[in-house]
Amino acid sequence: MSDSEFSDKSILRSWHKNAAPWIRAIGEGDIASRKLVTDGAIVDAVLQRQPATVLDIGCGEGWLARALAERGPEVWGIDAVPELIGAAQHRAGPRERYRPLSYEALAAGEMRRRFDLLVCNFSLLGGESVEGIFAASGKLLNPGGHLVVQTLHPMVTCGDADYRDGWRPGSWAGFSGDFSEPAPWYFRTLESWLRLVRRAGLRLEEMKEPLHPETGKPASLILVATPIL
Structure with a gap:
């Protein structure tokens, strides 16, 4: 993949192309770590805040929005891929x-x-688009509201590359052969994620590192932030 293909647009192009196999993979429960750890971790992190209204940013085929709505909140979901929104x-x-709404349109109001x-x-895998979501979060939240992010854990996903x-x-390793053109992603250190929180005028309220029961390593990183009054 050339340098020109590392961009937010490349991520979106990949998801347009792989929407159908992704919908099947989620429906059939093909991602073991989600079933074992991360699905429950994000549902719990949200419901602990007892929100009446939730916006699921990058909702995909809608599994999280459905899981939350079944437990009480009114949930809105946005995604830039029409096929995913249609499935939801x-x-x-x-x-x-x-x-259907892009991150850029959401950040623009x-x-x-x-x-x-x-x-x-x-769902925060890009560069500038992610910065835009954090920057706009204060204007999207009611007083006392929260931003909850689950993402790849930097220490686990860094691999042998430099920690910067x-x-x-990207890679579709472990998925079926129906997937193609894996989306690139923008790696952020833990310090960088926390810097995004501060720059957005948010205060970190909680940080969680759900552990995978088989490997004993963090399956993800969860950040919970709230606007500074």
Whole structure:
């Protein structure tokens, strides 16, 4: 993959191409770590804040929005991939609302309402687009609201590369052969994630590192932040 292909646009192009196999993979429970650890971890992290309204940013096919809505909150989901939004809408319950919307449009103010909680579940993989979401979070939250982010744990996913911010090539290792053109992703150190929180005018309220029961290593990193009053 050339340097020109490491970009937020490349991520979006990959997800447009792989929407159908992703929907199948989630529906069939193909990602073991999600079933064992991370799905439950993000649901618990959100529900602990007892939000009445939630915005699921990068909602994909809608599994998280459905899981949350079944437990009480009214949940809105946005995603830039129409096929994923269509799948979410097809299974939507009465407390779910979905609309196609890019991160850039969200950051620009096109979602004209506020929420008690914003959740990003493994959906912040880019560069500038992620910075835009953090910067806009204060304007999307009700007073006392929270931003909850689950992402790849930097210490585990760094591998043999230098521990510094930068683009990394993607991989569909472990997935079926239906997937192609893996999306690149922007690696951030823990310090960099915390810097995003501070620059957005947020205060880190909690940090969690859910452990994988088989490897004993962090399966993810969860950050919970709230606007500084």
